[in-house]
Amino acid sequence: MLSFPGLMKNHKKNRKKDQVDEPADTFEFSPQDIILKDDAYHGSQGLQFTEWWYFDAALNDEYSIQFSARILSGLNLSFLFVRFDIYKEGHLVVHKRKMHLLKDVEISKEKPFIKTAERTIMKGYIDEKTGNLIYDISFQIDDVAAELQFIGTTKGWKGKHEAEDWWVVTLPRALVSGTITLAAQTITVQGSGYHDHNWNVKIFALRNIGWYWGKIYSDRTAITWANIIRTTVKVQPLLVMNTIHNSYINVSPKNLHFTATEISEENGKMIPHVFSLDAQTDTIALQVTMKTVDIHHVKIFPLMDYWRYHVKCTGSVRINSETESIDNLFIAEFLKFR
Known part of the structure; x- marks a missing residue:
């Protein structure tokens, strides 16, 4: 309790x-087992809903990051909000976000894949040689950027809440490597990370x-x-x-x-x-x-x-x-x- x-x-x-x-x-x-398609875009039968993909990681030199891609849909308009935060010793260093019209975004209902006009910001796939679940994250706004790879080390799962919304924890734990860039400095990073995805989140959740x-x-x-x-x-x-x-x-x-x-x-x-x-x-x-x-x-x-x-x-x-x-x-x- x-x-x-x-x-x-x-x-x-x-x-x-x-x-x-x-x-x-x-x-x-x-919770129950997942397949790769569970982490694709689902949408909703509801007139107003939100769906999001969330990643975070604890990295070397006491850096941590959070990356998310969130869809908000209502009143016949749908938007994708991309957000990236960098922390040092737990304290916020930089926060960046950008909004896209969803009609201008390439997003798959078959696999984890989101591409804006500028770049593929999220791509999830299974490595044919190792069988590992891998996600590539790419982000840049102004002088802040990230190129990160998440390699799963744990089995993902999903479950439905009482309000009929779904929660899939695709990567309960992952190895993370890549680079983050801020203030014209590119830092090579590695550490451990997490990724989940919520869909069919409707106004009922506000109860x-x-x-x-x-x-x-x-x-x-x-x-x-x-x-x-x-x-x-x-x-x-x-x-x-x-x-x-x-x-x-x-x-x-x-x-x-x-x-x-x-x-x-x-x-x-x-x-x-x-x-x-x-x-x-x-x-x-x-x-x-x-x-x-x-x-x-x-x-x-x-x-x-x-x-x-x-x-x-x-x-x-x-x-x-x-x-x-x-x-x-x-x-x-x-x-x-x-």
């Missing part, structure tokens, strides 16, 4: 005496308060977690654990406990700055504390707020009889619709 001690305290002051807190939602996320998301790596695992906040007292937690060059394990919500504390004001809103994640099953034991290093805030339309965290994660994970330590900086996020 998910708890917010500070936020819940304020909420309970306004509750009726006979109101009872609801437990975590009975809906349970159920939720928002969600938390993050991922954590140990030497041989990739742990992807999220909490969809349905109401101030009802949540949908999930956690999927991958092992490198192996499969994945879905952890039931009843075996998860996520706590958000040290709540204080950021950008006019009260948000947490420390998180604790605990998962316990017959074969898995996970205990992690996440402390905020820095936060990058983005306003999405008048009412929505997005905070991208860099969090220092410390703890341990045990699978069967083998235990590994966790001690590194990772990206997490909090999206608040209202």
Whole structure:
């Protein structure tokens, strides 16, 4: 379950005496295997929808990056927004974005492929020799550029949320190499990365308060977690654990406990700055504390707020009889619709 001690305290002051807190939602996320086409463009039957591809990576010399391509469609108009952020030691160094009319973009419904007038910005394919899933990312706006390759080391998975939107985590963990360019300096980089894709996200998602998301790596695992906040007292937690060059394990919500504390004001809103994640099953034991290093805030339309965290994660994970330590900086996020 998910708890917010500070936020819940304020909420309970306004509750009726006979109101009872609801437990975590009975809906349970159920991941399944993917094929390459799952990461292609899907579109939606809805009149208004959004679909996006997200990549991030932790790189050498304490750099980290985020790249995304997001489609927004409504009122008979569709746009592609391409965004690229570079961080140093968790602090934002540069932010670039560009908008394209979707009718001017070549985008495939058969494979992961997006090409603007300037370049192919995303191409996903399976290496015929190794069988590895590979993504090439190419980006340039003004004096900021990136040429990055993501090579998957874990098995991807997908699942449908209760609002009928799909989430595919194509690369729970990947090896990343290439170059980033800023201020006329090109830097050779390597590290570890992540890629996911959401589609058929419609206005129904706004019924939720928002969600938390993050991922954590140990030497041989990739742990992807999220909490969809349905109401101030009802949540949908999930956690999927991958092992490198192996499969994945879905952890039931009843075996998860996520706590958000040290709540204080950021950008006019009260948000947490420390998180604790605990998962316990017959074969898995996970205990992690996440402390905020820095936060990058983005306003999405008048009412929505997005905070991208860099969090220092410390703890341990045990699978069967083998235990590994966790001690590194990772990206997490909090999206608040209202």
